[in-house]
Amino acid sequence: MFLYSLTFYLFSTIAVLSALMVISARNPVHSVLFLIFSFVNAAGLFVLLGAEFLAMILIVVYVGAVAVLFLFVVMMLDINFVKLREGFLQYLPFGALLGLVLVIELGILYLTDTSSNFNNSQILLEPKINETENTKMIGQLLYTKYFYLFQICGIILLVAMIGSITLTLRDKGGVKKQNIDNQNTLDASKAIEKKKVKLGEGIK
Amino acid sequence: MITDFIIPGSIIVAQILAVVVPVLISVAFLVYAERKVLALIQLRRGPNIVGPFGILQSFADALKLITKENIIPSGSNKIVFILAPIITMVLSLAGWAVIPFAPGWVLSDINVGIMYLFAVSSLSVYGVIMAGWASNSQYPFLGALRSAAQMVSYEVSIGFVIITVLLCVGSLNLSKIVLAQQTVWFAIPLLPMFVIFFISALAETNRLPFDLPEDESTLVAGFFTEYSSASFVLFFLGEYASMILMSSMTVILFLGGWLPPFDIYPLNAIPGVIWFTVKIIFILFLFIWVRGTFPRYRYDQLMRLGWKVFLPFSLFWVVVTSSFLVYFDMLPN
Numbered sequence: 001m002f003l004y005s006l007t008f009y010l011f012s013t014i015a016v017l018s019a020l021m022v023i024s025a026r027n028p029v030h031s032v033l034f035l036i037f038s039f040v041n042a043a044g045l046f047v048l049l050g051a052e053f054l055a056m057i058l059i060v061v062y063v064g065a066v067a068v069l070f071l072f073v074v075m076m077l078d079i080n081f082v083k084l085r086e087g088f089l090q091y092l093p094f095g096a097l098l099g100l101v102l103v104i105e106l107g108i109l110y111l112t113d114t115s116s117n118f119n120n121s122q123i124l125l126e127p128k129i130n131e132t133e134n135t136k137m138i139g140q141l142l143y144t145k146y147f148y149l150f151q152i153c154g155i156i157l158l159v160a161m162i163g164s165i166t167l168t169l170r171d172k173g174g175v176k177k178q179n180i181d182n183q184n185t186l187d188a189s190k191a192i193e194k195k196k197v198k199l200g201e202g203i204k
Numbered sequence: 205m206i207t208d209f210i211i212p213g214s215i216i217v218a219q220i221l222a223v224v225v226p227v228l229i230s231v232a233f234l235v236y237a238e239r240k241v242l243a244l245i246q247l248r249r250g251p252n253i254v255g256p257f258g259i260l261q262s263f264a265d266a267l268k269l270i271t272k273e274n275i276i277p278s279g280s281n282k283i284v285f286i287l288a289p290i291i292t293m294v295l296s297l298a299g300w301a302v303i304p305f306a307p308g309w310v311l312s313d314i315n316v317g318i319m320y321l322f323a324v325s326s327l328s329v330y331g332v333i334m335a336g337w338a339s340n341s342q343y344p345f346l347g348a349l350r351s352a353a354q355m356v357s358y359e360v361s362i363g364f365v366i367i368t369v370l371l372c373v374g375s376l377n378l379s380k381i382v383l384a385q386q387t388v389w390f391a392i393p394l395l396p397m398f399v400i401f402f403i404s405a406l407a408e409t410n411r412l413p414f415d416l417p418e419d420e421s422t423l424v425a426g427f428f429t430e431y432s433s434a435s436f437v438l439f440f441l442g443e444y445a446s447m448i449l450m451s452s453m454t455v456i457l458f459l460g461g462w463l464p465p466f467d468i469y470p471l472n473a474i475p476g477v478i479w480f481t482v483k484i485i486f487i488l489f490l491f492i493w494v495r496g497t498f499p500r501y502r503y504d505q506l507m508r509l510g511w512k513v514f515l516p517f518s519l520f521w522v523v524v525t526s527s528f529l530v531y532f533d534m535l536p537n
Contacts, residue, residue, distance in 0.1 A: 003209070029337060033284070036330070053376075056319035060363075064326030065356055068333070072352045075337050075345075133315045135376055180508065 008048055015041035032071045039063050053135040219311055223300050231444040232262040238492045245496035266437060274433040277339065284338035289431065289438035292331030296445035299324040303452050304379045306462045306476035317378035318366055321453055322359075325408060328446055329355040332410075332427045335439070339430040347426030350416045350503060357510035358407040364518035365401040368394060368525045369457050374536030382461030384536070389465075391458040397521055398458045400514050402490065405450040407510070409443065411491055413498040414506055451487035452480070459483045 018038040025031045039062050046055035142150050197203060236251065236259060243250025251258035276282055302317040304310040314320060329352060336348020370376060372394070373384040391398045407414040416426075423429070428439045455461060460483075462476030501509070529535045 027281075029281075029284075033334070052314060052316045053319070056316050056323050059323040060319065060326055064323060064329075064359065068329055068352050068356055071333060072349065075333070076349070133375070135316060178504065180505075 004048065008045070011041045011044040011048065014038075015045065028074045029071065032067065032074050036063055036067045036071075039067065051134060053138060220301075223303075223311060224297055227297065227300055227445055227448065228441065230448060231441055232266065233259075234444050234448065234488060235262040235265075235440075237488070238495075241489065241492045242496050245493075269437045269440075270434050272433040274435060275430075277341070277430050279340040280430065281338040281340065284334050285430075286435065288331050288335035288338060289428075289435040289442070291334065292328060292442035293438040293445070295324055295328045295331065296442040296449060299446075299449045299453075302378055303449075303456070304382060304461060305480050307379070309477060310379065313377065313379060316376045318370070318376050318381065318457075321378075321449075322363065322366060325362075325446070325450065325453075326355070326359050328408075328442075331439075331442065335431070336427040339427075341430055343423045343425075343429045344427045347416075347423050347429075351410065351427060354407060354410075354414065354416060354506060354510075357507060358404040358514075361400055361510065361514035361518045362404045362408065364515070364522050365397045365404070366457070368397050368518070368522050371522070371526050371529060372536070378456055378461075382456055382463060385460040385463060386467070389458060389460040389463075394458065394521075394525070397518065398454075400518055401457065402454060402487075404510075404514065405454060406491065406494060407506070409447050409450050409491075411447065412495040413501050415500065416503055416506060447491060448484065448488065451484050451491065454487050455480065455483040459487075 015038045018034040018041065021034040022031050022038065025034060039058060043055040043058045043063075046052070046058060195203060239261070240250040240258075251261035254260045254264045276285060299321050301311045302314055302320050304313070332351040332355075333348045336344040336346075336351070339345070369381065369390055372390060373381045375381065375384075406412075410416075428436060431439060462480045464471040464474065464479055
C-alpha cells in the first residue's frame with residue numbers, strides 16, 4: 001500500500017509539473033518533450049489503476065505516433081515564440097475559464113457519483129491486474145453495448161482523414177517521381193540503344 | 205520494513221541484473237559476431253588479434269571508447285544532448301522486462317506484454333530525434349527527420365502483423381502467445397506476416413538495408429555524428445540491444461519462443477532457454493546476413509515499401525486471417 005501511494009504521488013506530481021513546464025518552457029521543442037513526459041506519467045497512473053491496456057494505448061498512440069509527428073513539425077518549423085507569447089494575456093481568461101469548467105465538472109462527478117462504490121482508498125491504488133483482462137472487457141463493451149457509437153467514431157475518423165488528405169495533396173508538377181512498375185519491367189534493350197558511329201562524323 | 209521492502213526489493217534488483225548483464229554481454233559478442241560474419245561474407249579475416257580468434261575485440265573497443273574524452277558541442281542543447289543516448293539505452297533494456305525466456309522465466313508476466321514491447325520499441329525513436337535536434341548540426345538533423353518518418357511508417361505494419369498473431373492467440377500475454385504455438389509455430393501458417401515483420405524489424409532498428417538515419421555515404425554518421433566517447437557507446441549498445449530485443453520479439457511471435465520444433469524426446473529434453481537463445485541467434489544471423497547482402501534503399505523506395513506495399517498487404521492479411529478463423533470456427537477464447 002505504501003509503495004502504491006508513493007508511486008501514485010510520484011507519477012502525479014511529475015505529470016502536473018511537466019504539464020506546467022509545457023506551457024512555461026521557452027523552447028517549443030522542450031515544451032513538446034515535457035508534453036511527452038507528462039503522457040508517459042499519465043500512462044503510469046493508468047497502470048496503477050489497473051487499466052494496463054489504456055496505459056499501453058496511450059503510449060503507443062499518443063507518445064509513439066502523434067507526439068513524434070508533432071515534434072517533427074515543431075522541429076521543422078521556425079516558430080517565433082516571442083510573437084506567440086504576445087497573445088498570452090489575451091487568451092488567458094478563456095483558458096482559465098476552460099480549466100474552471102473542467103474542475104467543476106470533475107467536482108460534480110466526484111460528489112454525486114455514489115452509485116459505483118468508489119471510495120478514496122479504492123480509487124487510489126490496489127490494482128486488480130490479474131482478476132480479469134481489461135483488454136477483453138473493453139473489447140466486449142465496445143463491440144456490444146457501444147457498437148454503433150464505436151462505428152460512428154470510426155467513420156468520423158475516416159472522414160477527417162480523407163479531408164486532410166484532400167486538403168494537403170496537390171500535384172505541384174515538376175516533381176520527379178519514379179514509376180516503380182516501369183522501372184522493374186525495364187530491360188537493357190529498351191533503355192540503351194547501340195549505334196555504330198563513323199569516325200569523324202558523330203551522331204546527328 | 206525489512207521483510208516488506210528490502211528483501212523483495214533486492215530480489216527484484218537481482219532478477220533485473222540477471223537479465224540485463226547477459227544482454228549487455230551478448231551485445232558485445234553480437235558486435236564481434238557481426239564483424240566476423242561480414243568478414244567471412246566479404247572473404248576477409250575480420251577481428252583476429254585481441255584474445256583467441258579476436259573474441260575480446262568488442263571489449264577492447266568499448267574500453268577504448270569509454271576512456272576517450274566526451275565532447276559536447278558548444279552550440280548544442282546540452283541537457284537534451286546528454287539525455288538522448290541515455291533514453292536510447294534505457295528503452296532498449298526496458299523491453300526485456302516482459303520477455304519470457306522459458307516457462308515461468310519472466311521478470312514481469314503482464315497481461316499486455318506484446319503491447320508493452322510495441323510501446324517500448326515505438327518510443328526508441330525519441331533517442332534518435334532528440335540526438336539529431338540537440339546536436340544543432342545539419343547531418344544529425346537530417347538523420348533524425350528521416351528516422352522519425354521511417355519508424356512511424358513501419359510501426360503501422362508491425363501493428364497489423366501483431367494483430368494477426370493476436371487473432372490466432374486470443375491474448376496479449378507473451379507466455380500465452382508462445383503456448384498457443386504448441387501445435388505449429390505461427391511462422392508456418394502466417395508466413396507472409398513473418399516476412400513482413402522481419403523486414404519491418406530491420407527498419408525499426410535502423411539496420412541495413414534501411415539504415416538511412418545513419419547513412420554513412422550521405423550523412424557522415426547520421427544522428428550520432430556529434431557524439432563521442434561514452435555517449436557514442438550508449439547509442440551503439442542501444443542499437444544492438446534493441447536488435448536482440450526485436451529478434452526475441454520475432455521468436456516469441458512466430459518461432460514458438462522456448463518451444464522445441466517437435467515435441468519428441470531428445471528435442472524436448474533440452475531446456476527451453478537454450479531453444480530460445482538458439483532461435484534468437486538464428487534471427488540475428490539473418491540480420492547480419494541481410495546487411496552483408498543488400499544495398500541500402502533509397503529514401504523514397506523505403507517509404508513506398510512501407511506505405512504502399514506492406515500496409516495494404518498486412519491490412520488485407522488481417523482480414524483474411526480473421527475471416528478464416530471465423531469461417532472455420534477456430535477463434536480462440
